[in-house]
Amino acid sequence: MKYYDKYNLEDFLLDENFRLWVVQKDQAGDDFWARIEGQYPDKKIIMQQARELLLTWNQTHSELSEDNLEKQVSRILTSTEAPVIQPVAFNFMRTWVSVAASVLLILATGWGISWKMQHEEPASDYRQYVSRVPVPMKEIVNQTGKKMSVKLPDGSVVALSPASRISYAHTFINNKKREVYLSGEAFFDVEKDALNPFFVYAHGLVTRVVGTSFLIKTTEANVEVLVRSGRVSVLAMKDIDSQNNRNTELLLTPNQQAIFSTKDNLISKSISSMPLELIKPETQSGFVFQDQPVHKVFATLEKVYGIPIVYDSAVMEKCSLHVELSNEPFFTKLDIISQTIGASYRVSDGQVVVSSEGCD
Amino acid sequence: MENDVHIWQKFKSGDRAVFESMIRDHYRTLFDYGKKLITDQDALTDCIHDLFTTLWDRREFLGTTDQIKPYLLKSLRNRIFKEKQRSTIFISLEDGDELFLNDENIESRIISSEHTDETKKQIGYVLHTLTHRQQEIIYLKFYENLTNDQIATVLGITRPAVANLLHITLKLFREKWEALLHTILLFILSI
Structure with a gap:
């Protein structure tokens, strides 16, 4: 016999029998709990409270609509479908989401392919990989002297720089992917479509997005990806098939930039040289700070530019600022702030790191 | 199973x-x-x-x-x-380094469900004042109806630790709720 007279609210909540009785409306428990209630009248209110709590917590109102559920389920099922036998290079491209495909492929075709993948030049060159895509492609070349606006079948817009070219399949969405091949420089404004992610292949670097805007610039030596809005992930093309190397995938957020070196296949993260304001400052006063602690100033900058600022808040606790900033570029603002409080900063891994000896 | x-x-x-x-x-x-x-x-x-x-x-x-x-x-x-x-x-x-988000939806969801009951408002309010981890364990236990063993698996802690955390959390919840009821009572009496 349990000591119900000693029972508190939490004891009722954690009593497995009590919980099942309330939640599963187990009629067999009715008599038992009515008896307990009669036996310990002073527990009546607590039991009532416990029941209310359990019932409230047990009502789950899912935020997921039926439609969306169906969409997500079919998305998973599609990405896990066994691959149809296709030309090697094409499979090499399409196995981002489904690593299964690559595993099965390697198993199926044996050493031949893995040997090839190790010893052949990776399909990093624009012409090389465009020529390997088995579906009919459309190529657009900008031979004019100024930027050219290209509207893709999905509604995304590409601003193609002079002497640059892109290719994409006539039937734009294939295997739930939107894929574009780039040589040169282009700014992408991608229509949001979570079910069909957008991929740009450029000089050995894969850029994956759902819906966002970003710039890609390819040169002989490297590929630069600069994010304007949304989230972008980049991965060296050679790492697509290898699950272990998936952690070389880098996630970029607005005003961050990835630089991919084609020579050593390394991606580094940095900040745009001219970050744009992503949102307006929340306060009316904007960037006007009157005797504000430095953490407030940094928080405002972080929010507006979306760039993380790292500093030792304990050391800089006493630092405060009296400064009026307005339209200066991000780095000019940082210069002004750090000079005012006698600090210095550097950019590292897509963040600003501020060092200071503190203020008195 | x-x-x-x-x-x-x-x-x-x-x-x-x-x-x-x-x-x-x-x-x-x-x-x-x-x-x-x-x-x-x-x-x-x-x-x-x-x-x-x-x-x-x-x-x-x-x-x-x-x-x-x-x-x-x-x-x-x-x-x-x-x-x-x-x-x-x-x-x-996204506010905070703790994993579990301080979810305003719990409150609004409770308020919007069925009748806008005063008690439900209170429950939502009190829940809100708990830490993320405390909210998470309540969620797993009472929303998802997991057993302590299962919660231990999810959170990667031992079963006794789950029992302990649950007990502390619910005790805290009760105390906060009682304090709230007390305040409301005083408020009503003072009118």
Whole structure:
């Protein structure tokens, strides 16, 4: 016999029998709990409270609509479908989401392919990989002297720089992917479509997005990806098939930039040289700070530019600022702030790191 | 759970129908739980997508389990944690370094459900004043109806630690609720 007279609210909540009785409306428990209630009248209110709590917590109102559920389920099922036998290079491209495909492929075709993948030049060159895509492609070349606006079948817009070219399949969405091949420089404004992610292949670097805007610039030596809005992930093309190397995938957020070196296949993260304001400052006063602690100033900058600022808040606790900033570029603002409080900063891994000896 | 062992075996042997029903059975649970860990819905559905595709890809190498739901919840939790670590900026914009989000929805959901009951408002209010971890354990125990063993799996702590945390949390909840009721009572009396 349990000591119900000693029972508190939490004891009722954690009593497995009590919980099942309330939640599963187990009629067999009715008599038992009515008896307990009669036996310990002073527990009546607590039991009532416990029941209310359990019932409230047990009502789950899912935020997921039926439609969306169906969409997500079919998305998973599609990405896990066994691959149809296709030309090697094409499979090499399409196995981002489904690593299964690559595993099965390697198993199926044996050493031949893995040997090839190790010893052949990776399909990093624009012409090389465009020529390997088995579906009919459309190529657009900008031979004019100024930027050219290209509207893709999905509604995304590409601003193609002079002497640059892109290719994409006539039937734009294939295997739930939107894929574009780039040589040169282009700014992408991608229509949001979570079910069909957008991929740009450029000089050995894969850029994956759902819906966002970003710039890609390819040169002989490297590929630069600069994010304007949304989230972008980049991965060296050679790492697509290898699950272990998936952690070389880098996630970029607005005003961050990835630089991919084609020579050593390394991606580094940095900040745009001219970050744009992503949102307006929340306060009316904007960037006007009157005797504000430095953490407030940094928080405002972080929010507006979306760039993380790292500093030792304990050391800089006493630092405060009296400064009026307005339209200066991000780095000019940082210069002004750090000079005012006698600090210095550097950019590292897509963040600003501020060092200071503190203020008195 | 005998049944789970069976389902898991069939899934491991490559049964697509079983895989599909496994997704359907657990998707909503994973989504609702994930919503409390990450606000970006696209990132969340990506995480769940990757969770299931990875499971499928690696099914032959997976061990056995008799606890599919906690296993999935735990995997999702780890994934979201990793995802958040990678996109540090999203953490800074998403308020706080603790994993469990301070979810205003719990409150609004309670308020909007059925009758806008005063008690429900109070419950939502008190819940809000708990830490993220305390809210998370209440969620797992009472929303998801997991056993202490299963919660231990999800959170990666021992079973006694779960019992302990639950007890402390609920005691705190009671005290806060009593304090609130007391305040309300005083307020009514003073009118």
